[in-house]
Amino acid sequence: AQIINLSLGGPGFSQDLRRAVNNALNNDVCVIAAMGNNGMNQVSYPAAFDGVIGVVASDENNTRAQYSNYGPWADIAAPGTAI
Numbered sequence: 001a002q003i004i005n006l007s008l009g010g011p012g013f014s015q016d017l018r019r020a021v022n023n024a025l026n027n028d029v030c031v032i033a034a035m036g037n038n039g040m041n042q043v044s045y046p047a048a049f050d051g052v053i054g055v056v057a058s059d060e061n062n063t064r065a066q067y068s069n070y071g072p073w074a075d076i077a078a079p080g081t082a083i
Helices: 015-026
Strands: 003-006 030-034 053-058 074-079
Touching: 015 030
Parallel strands: 003 030, 030 053, 053 074
Antiparallel strands: none
8 A cells, every 4th residue: 555544533543543554653654644524623533643644524615524523633634525
């Protein structure tokens, strides 16, 4: 794989998930993960791991979707509402 998209996550840290993400990154695989759907400034793994591209959902007005998590580990936004 050249790209892995992880549309999953949560606030709980997992060493096994960290190892899997590191393995992918160390093999030049781009890892992308959803920020979460709680509408909070809340950490979500794997999006919060270093090297992972954290994606916030945007709405039809190209602003953060009300339900999308956000925070300093967010890297980019992409359409997530009414698509």
